[in-house]
Amino acid sequence: xxxxxxxxxxxxxxxxxxxxxxxxxxxxxxxxxxxxxxxxxxxxxxxxxxxxxxxxxxxxxxxxxxxxxxxxxxxxxxxxxxxxxxxxxxxxxxxxxxxxxxxxxxxxxxxxxxxxx
Numbered sequence: 001x002x003x004x005x006x007x008x009x010x011x012x013x014x015x016x017x018x019x020x021x022x023x024x025x026x027x028x029x030x031x032x033x034x035x036x037x038x039x040x041x042x043x044x045x046x047x048x049x050x051x052x053x054x055x056x057x058x059x060x061x062x063x064x065x066x067x068x069x070x071x072x073x074x075x076x077x078x079x080x081x082x083x084x085x086x087x088x089x090x091x092x093x094x095x096x097x098x099x100x101x102x103x104x105x106x107x108x109x110x111x112x113x114x115x116x117x
Contacts (some may be wrong), residue, residue, distance in 0.1 A: 031067035
């Protein structure tokens, strides 16, 4: 009957229903945060992605997009704020502090716009 198999449990035949199997994608920080957000705040979207077999691909896409945007933002912000290789050679501690600040700012923007949206 339409390719559905059944398992007998007592007096009842129960269908063997499993969500579509999807390959396990490697999960980074952004993908895990997105998954947690969907589970807690967008349950219908999470369930739809899970049952359609698209959750892993969605999370992989979010992770790739976040990494790409992070690189672009940090590079652009570093250029705008004068954080150069010359500064890195001259004053490495100042360079590290500025780069950490830029990375944290870019991460906050990505979290707000991409992950928690």
